[in-house]
Amino acid sequence: MIVLVVCGVLALAGVVGVAVWGGIDLRSPVVGASDPTAQHAASVSPIPVPSARVSTGLRRFVWWATVVTVTGTVSGLLMAGAGGRLVMRVLALTSPSAAGRITEAQARVGDITVNGTFAFLVFGALPGAFLSAILYVVIHRWLPRGRLGGVIFGLLLLALFATTLDPLRADNIDFDIVGPGWLAVLLFSVVVILHGMLVAAFAGWYSGRLPPPTRRTWPAYSPLLAAVVYLPLGLVLLAAAILTLIGCALIPAAPRWWTSDALIRAGRIALLALGVVSIPGVIGSVASIMTR
Structure with a gap:
């Protein structure tokens, strides 16, 4: 009972976060102005020297990595983890004949x-939450501003990943055990969409409060220590850091097309196309679950 109460409180906190922060857009970091190396390089040459580029690039990476880490952790705890656990409990209550049966994850129904709950959080909720946070950081420029962007992102997660990975994968044997199917589809869909909205809302709020990395602000980046404890996240961030280091050393400046209106339009068209292409798969998965 205590576990369910805690999950309920956490999920409610996630909903409140969506309501309060949902209209805040993700902000990009302002890095380099306080960097002595970058200032000296700018005074000597309009093209930053490699050392200044690497320093500024790594500072930007640390800022984005912290946003991803904190956003993924918060959304994973409040919505994917707590919300998903509550849905499982509801489905167990609506399927009394399934009590004691073993699920796909080798858990006992009821x-x-x-x-x-800890195993579900570590192996189920957090990986998906971190990946969704990374995805949002990459494509947030292609989404509408304000609350609508969070809704669209949640729908994208539902269309592109919920029915191919989890929680609405058609070949998941759990839907043969618990139900009804329509309730499972409804509840899990709500959790996925709310999760996407929470990722967008919290990332926007947190990005406005995370200071640029300097000698005085390094304590604000202590959440990155989670990458040491949670190995999958650590490996992803390490690979991204190496790519950032190589890119900053080889490329004199970020290409203008990276922030151009043309790329934003192309990205939106790509997201729309992916959404349309995913519709048959979504319909098939939903139909499979609801007819069991």
């Missing part, structure tokens, strides 16, 4: 334990 048992809500601390260990089981």
